[in-house]
Amino acid sequence: MRIRILPYAAAYQEAVRAFTARLHAGVAGSPASLSSIRNLLLSAEDCRPGDEFLLAVDENQVVRGTYILRHQEFWIGDRVARAACYCLPVSEGIVDRAYTSLGVPLLLDALRRQPLLYGLGMGGYHERLPQLLAAAGWRMITVPFYLYIAHPDRFLHNIAYLRRSPLRARAFDLLAGSGLGWLGIKAFQALHRPRARSAPVGSETVGRFSEGIDELWETCKSRYALCAVRNRAVLDLLYPAANERFLRLEVRRGRRLIGWAVLLDTQLARHKYFGDMRLGSIADCLADPADAHTVVACARQVLEDAGADLIVSNQSHGAWRRALRDCGFLQGPSNFLLGTSRELTRVLRGDGRDMPLDQMHFNRGDGDGPINL
Amino acid sequence: MHDDQVAEAFRAAMRLEKGFVLRDDMSFDHVPGWDSIGHMNLVLELEKRFATVLDMDQIVAMDSVGAVRDVVARKQAGKS
Numbered sequence: 344m345r346i347r348i349l350p351y352a353a354a355y356q357e358a359v360r361a362f363t364a365r366l367h368a369g370v371a372g373s374p375a376s377l378s379s380i381r382n383l384l385l386s387a388e389d390c391r392p393g394d395e396f397l398l399a400v401d402e403n404q405v406v407r408g409t410y411i412l413r414h415q416e417f418w419i420g421d422r423v424a425r426a427a428c429y430c431l432p433v434s435e436g437i438v439d440r441a442y443t444s445l446g447v448p449l450l451l452d453a454l455r456r457q458p459l460l461y462g463l464g465m466g467g468y469h470e471r472l473p474q475l476l477a478a479a480g481w482r483m484i485t486v487p488f489y490l491y492i493a494h495p496d497r498f499l500h501n502i503a504y505l506r507r508s509p510l511r512a513r514a515f516d517l518l519a520g521s522g523l524g525w526l527g528i529k530a531f532q533a534l535h536r537p538r539a540r541s542a543p544v545g546s547e548t549v550g551r552f553s554e555g556i557d558e559l560w561e562t563c564k565s566r567y568a569l570c571a572v573r574n575r576a577v578l579d580l581l582y583p584a585a586n587e588r589f590l591r592l593e594v595r596r597g598r599r600l601i602g603w604a605v606l607l608d609t610q611l612a613r614h615k616y617f618g619d620m621r622l623g624s625i626a627d628c629l630a631d632p633a634d635a636h637t638v639v640a641c642a643r644q645v646l647e648d649a650g651a652d653l654i655v656s657n658q659s660h661g662a663w664r665r666a667l668r669d670c671g672f673l674q675g676p677s678n679f680l681l682g683t684s685r686e687l688t689r690v691l692r693g694d695g696r697d698m699p700l701d702q703m704h705f706n707r708g709d710g711d712g713p714i715n716l
Numbered sequence: 717m718h719d720d721q722v723a724e725a726f727r728a729a730m731r732l733e734k735g736f737v738l739r740d741d742m743s744f745d746h747v748p749g750w751d752s753i754g755h756m757n758l759v760l761e762l763e764k765r766f767a768t769v770l771d772m773d774q775i776v777a778m779d780s781v782g783a784v785r786d787v788v789a790r791k792q793a794g795k796s
Binding site for chain 2 (some may be wrong): 344345346348435436440441442444445446447449450451453471474475478479480
């Protein structure tokens, strides 16, 4: 078998369709592979401008694997460098053992195209991809997950992740019915109420981020050791005005723009973790670290006012994690991983040690995109 | 010499039990732990033991124990 990895072209549209059809058929009824289903939806339409959609094609022009290389510019210490996210790799190996080895050349091809490579999300250490990256010598870190319970009763009745046995479900129902759950959660939140600020702060959701975004980026980038470039052009690309799913929040102190966030407000149905809750999500955000608290407080308020039962966020940087805690968020179990290639890990290393996670600003906006939450 | 090194690479990459006997006709289905992660480990083990770099065709071609031996033998022959 000879495999070539080449960029997607319209001529391969049918071959990609046939590939995904074989995967769908192959994983049907196989619980172990269900987490791969998401990847099977991959097509050229999933790509953003600037992404490379790559195909592993055999000598008969049959597609045997695909992945997306999502290029992003990052502020690293004192300069902007190009890196890429290794997104949604999938090979025929998940349904046909004859192609077991294909995950390796896919990864090596991506590294050849961009040695400064990272993976984000990936569903937890039990999944194949993070295990493969770890085997390849990547540095793997868990990006913390935070949740704010806006409606305790709805949370207790719907949190499928915690209600995994009849006994536990009954216990959560009792907590909800007795009011004890509500009392405990609200008491915790009362102790973590956003601090009052001296200068008046205002926030508004906008159809498109304003021009002040560029100035904000220029002034606050050097406050991060590592941060994806988030100027106005990038935000327009990642969160296009035409996509009404994104709530674009701008936060101002007086007239000055001090931060922004991209929020999602989604009514879930039978979600494997969150049941039927209305889920708010802080998917992406930026501010001077000193203003992170203010942005999180505003984002939380907007989502609460919109009716969210639960608000979640994955954040790596220390200031954003503190901000979430100070605004009443609890830290929960995270399956959101960051993997950095050997070369990227080396570039990020300073003083002979790996860059600590709390100096890197990563969230859901930096990976496959806030697809699920 | 190479054969022993190949077998040792398999043992290390797949964490095979001591008594497990490798045969050339064994493929992914017959060697415990030979999945995509095992394959990545095998590639790295071979590259380390034989001080070489495998290209994509060679990595894909290694679909049986015998095929791995062939790839390594050809790499080594190309060196000398």
